[in-house]
């Protein structure tokens with residue numbers, strides 16, 4: 001089938017503003033948007049620029065706005081996009097576009113690093129693994145699934161209006177350790193997220209939950225961190 005793919009193109013060395021370009025591509029219904037982008041790049045216009053790596057929904061590098069919604073190009077099938085109509089592809093919003101579909105991810109990763117996304121412990125190195133019950137492990141299972149794709153953070157209207165907000169992903173990254181019974185950095189992380197740019201900026205719009213390609217209940221995780229802050233009991 002012939003499919004029209006309309007891509008928001010931008011090259012700061014050539015253009016002052018982004019502009020839409022439409023490509024006609026022959027695809028199978030079971031092809032993915034990433035296949036369409038590859039065909040365009042390899043067969044029609046080698047200057048088209050986008051990130052991708054694993055092509056299987058694991059690395060998180062190809063989040064983009066497809067038909068107005070944040071998705072991973074490698075997990076989005078053409079047949080699920082009403083291919084009789086033009087398919088639109090844009091960069092994710094709220095981060096500076098460097099070229100075509102590539103955005104500057106630095107602010108996103110800075111927010112992630114700021115919440116200390118690692119195990120904090122004290123005392124001597126253990127001589128055996130740190131034991132945890134299944135129930136304790138289940139407590140943060142959902143937020144371990146994050147692949148750092150930024151689909152949640154860049155679908156958030158608060159993040160669009162003010163890039164200082166930590167954003168949903170950073171809160172998911174903090175949640176993963178705040179509710180880990182082996183961790184001792186909870187107070188520090190909660191204090192970081194109690195900041196004016198922290199969890200209280202969330203307006204519970206659920207865009208983040210809808211956008212997450214891993215099915216993480218992002219809004220629920222944010223609510224749990226808010227509750228932990230209120231009760232300081234996790």
Ligand code: SF4
Nearest residue numbers: 146147149150152212
């Ligand atoms: S929480 Fe989901 S949408 Fe957000 S960065 Fe992680 S995997 Fe991507």
Ligand code: FES
Nearest residue numbers: 055057059060074
């Ligand atoms: S290319 Fe790795 S998640 Fe899509």
